[in-house]
Amino acid sequence: MLMGWDWDWDWWTVDFGDAHAGAAGVLVGGSEPGPVYFDVGSGPDVPSTTHWSAYDGRARRPRAEALRAVCACGWRGAAEYPLDWGTIGYQPLYEADVDLAGPLADWTAHLSAVREAAVPLPETLAALLGAVAEQLTVTAADAPLAALRAAGVLERIAAGVGRTAVGALRDDGLSAESVATALGTTYSKALVLLLSAQDG
Template identity: 80%
Template sequence: MAGGNTWEGGVLVEWDWWTVEFGDAHAGAVGVLVGGGEPGPVYFDVGSGSDVPSTTHWSAYDGRAGRPRVEALRATCACGWRGAAEYPLDWATVGDRRLYEADVDLAGPLADWNAHLSLVRDKAALLPEPLAALLVEITEQLTATTADAPLAALRAASVLERIAARVGREAAGALADDGVTTEAVATGLGTTYSKALVMLLTAHGP
């Protein structure tokens, strides 16, 4: 359950947690609170140039170089969800260290994000048990093949990608023909409204 990076509106968004099950639709991160609100991205002075790097990662809000200093942490999700619980940051423990160097306890936000995913999972469409077991087996086989024969694993992944694209179009087309709403598709997939809409609009593509 490693994190990852995405670009949103020219801002580098660094996710702390990510799952194969829901992908970037429900990527999780540690959010920061300053003055009771959620601050905007922080920018880094790299000298001359038109591109000024920025980020929303919690560890950047350290109060250095005029940046906001985080007062509390909470769980956040790419879908827009925000955890209700707030976890004050103990700056006395952090001391003079940078936040990414300090041993900051993130167990609370992580648990809250996992609880959020559980609710998303409960509303999502259930996979038939044989299919769920097959997906686990394929994942294990591909992982093992990657270690021994990476080119073969890549070929298999390419085949699966084409199969998934074809089946996905057919399934989305059936849902569109049945008049299933975009909201219902998004909930059933555990994804965003915009992603579900794209699937339905391209259902009858080539």
């Protein structure tokens, strides 16, 4: 599970950043419900969540009938996994032994299709990136300041290379749809990427 994301999502490890981050979603009455709001008294901010475990029918919340895989890109799994409320009883969902293996497997299959359509990395580059990531992980534990400095260097390198690559994509006349598929990202993010080249 990736750390640092909004806790509303059970993010599963992804290759493509948050564009294809997956989670367990819920169905109520055959459709996705809106967020659950928490009554914390008066105040301008009312906390809410879409985490599957909040839909347990307690405190006037809707009760989930089934789970399914969802992805940040908008994809939704076709398979539904009913919740056995006869077994769960009146306990909160977060305390119940809910099996998320089905939604996770469905999202993994979706991500495999995204990965198959994406442009492959050259083997030597993929191996180099893996080695750099491994070395940075070791350095972060042994010398965190050095790891932060290295991360800053990599960010500047990536930004420069990215500008050059986006400029080449613009010159090639690739559509946002093609770029999104090749990068394994969303259409909107690909469009922003291409527009940034025009502004630069």
